[in-house]
Amino acid sequence: MSHPDQRHSIAVAQMVDKQLPDDRTAVVAALLHDIGKISVRSGILLRVLAGFTQPLVSTQRRHRWTSKGGALSRLAALIEYPTAGATLLAEAGSEEFVVRWAAEHHLRPEEWTVDRVRARVLRRADSVVV
Secondary structure (H helix, E strand, O other), X not given: OOHHHHHXXXXXXXXXXHHOOOOHHHHHXXXXXXXXXXXXXXXXXXXXXXXXXXXXXXXXXXXXXXXXXXXXXXXXXXXXXXXXXXXXXXXXXXXXXXXXXXXXXXXOHHHOOOOHHHHHHHHHHHHHOO
């Protein structure tokens, strides 16, 4: 992960550890929630563009972009980094909660399939830490 992503993940994990001090799984989920970003070479411009574009672009369109290569392919991959991260974590044998949180951490709370207490703490920490 990039240095800024590492710092972010460590800060999120520290905040989660303060709120859930006996929950090592939640801390691991905090450390690894953005791991899918390692699969995409991206700078600040692409990240900002992905943030604005994600809610507006359908999954089908992102799949078309991926097949074409180039900048749109990288944009699509960055938008879908939670899925890539979950795949990496599952292949590495991570705990189910860690895998699912990586996949779901940008979803709306009503779409979460994970423990909501942990998820709320993780979401709050992720949104507060820059």
